[in-house]
Amino acid sequence: MAAATADQSGVATLQRQGHAVILLGPPGAGKGTQAQRIARRYRLPHLSTGDMFRDNIRRDTDLGRKAKPMMERGELVPDDIVLGMVEDRIAQPDCQKGFVFDGFPRTLAQAEALERICRRHRFGSTLVLHMVVDPELLMRRLTGRRICEDGGHIYNIYDRPPKQVGICDEDGSKLIHRPDDTESVIGERLLAYDHQTRPLVDYYRARGLLAPVDAMPAADAVTKNIIRILDGAETPR
Numbered sequence: 001m002a003a004a005t006a007d008q009s010g011v012a013t014l015q016r017q018g019h020a021v022i023l024l025g026p027p028g029a030g031k032g033t034q035a036q037r038i039a040r041r042y043r044l045p046h047l048s049t050g051d052m053f054r055d056n057i058r059r060d061t062d063l064g065r066k067a068k069p070m071m072e073r074g075e076l077v078p079d080d081i082v083l084g085m086v087e088d089r090i091a092q093p094d095c096q097k098g099f100v101f102d103g104f105p106r107t108l109a110q111a112e113a114l115e116r117i118c119r120r121h122r123f124g125s126t127l128v129l130h131m132v133v134d135p136e137l138l139m140r141r142l143t144g145r146r147i148c149e150d151g152g153h154i155y156n157i158y159d160r161p162p163k164q165v166g167i168c169d170e171d172g173s174k175l176i177h178r179p180d181d182t183e184s185v186i187g188e189r190l191l192a193y194d195h196q197t198r199p200l201v202d203y204y205r206a207r208g209l210l211a212p213v214d215a216m217p218a219a220d221a222v223t224k225n226i227i228r229i230l231d232g233a234e235t236p237r
């Protein structure tokens with residue numbers, strides 16, 4: 001499908017097929033930034049497992065209490081906890097036409113379980129956007145990140161500062177520095193990515209589901225590239 005016809009037909013194609021769109025890449029690659037934009041454009045729910053855990057921590061639930069110490073150390077939360085949370089979420093009616101995953105799956109066991117879940121819920125095909133970025137950029141992106149407390153809007157004090165320091169442009173709420181965005185925890189998160197998540201690149205490539213995305217240019221250019229890929233998504237490459 002040509003990108004020029006994308007506006008309505010691109011939305012229709014993705015929704016008709018009930019696509020599971022997955023953003024795969026290291027911490028700071030821009031998964032959350034791009035997932036918010038894709039979800040808005042294609043009218044699909046944005047499912048961030050990191051945001052789900054942070055929400056549970058804020059509400060002091062059992063799940064949040066279990067996940068908190070691991071997140072503070074930069075380790076992955078165990079698969080059984082993540083999978084229960086994800087399956088509950090994608091069984092919700094708003095996921096019937098597809099969804100955009102940001103930060104899931106992150107282990108081979110999660111990827112295999114997702115395949116089973118998608119079969120069980122009769123979701124259409126999976127498309128994995130592999131966000132490729134020079135590791136040297138990641139520390140600056142993550143230490144400079146600020147997040148809106150209420151709406152999750154993402155800023156960066158170096159590259160995308162808010163108009164008013166510490167305040168979200170979109171909804172006026174306070175911007176926070178994520179507790180795991182310190183240099184030492186970022187180091188642990190990058191190691192977890194290398195050891196546990198990077199193998200998913202080969203896993204999805206072998207299945208013909210991987211679409212590489214150059215995640216180094218400015219965010220708007222990355223979005224354009226992703227839209228071009230998604231508007232041709234009937235035959236994932």
Ligand code: AP5
Pocket residue numbers: 025026027028029030031032033034049050051053070071074075076077078082102103104105106110141142144145146154155156157159160189215216217218219220222
């Ligand atoms: P999670 O919240 O998923 O964090 P992450 O994967 O470490 O990813 P980030 O949110 O840090 O980065 P991002 O790629 O989304 O980048 P962003 O768009 O914000 O996970 C947190 C923790 O939860 C994990 O450590 C783990 O403990 C647990 N967890 C979550 N899911 C799990 C799972 N499935 N299994 C087990 N445990 C799980 O961008 C970063 C910064 O860069 C921003 O400031 C942004 O403005 C800037 N930026 C973005 N794009 C660009 C660009 N193109 N150019 C310049 N700057 C850019």
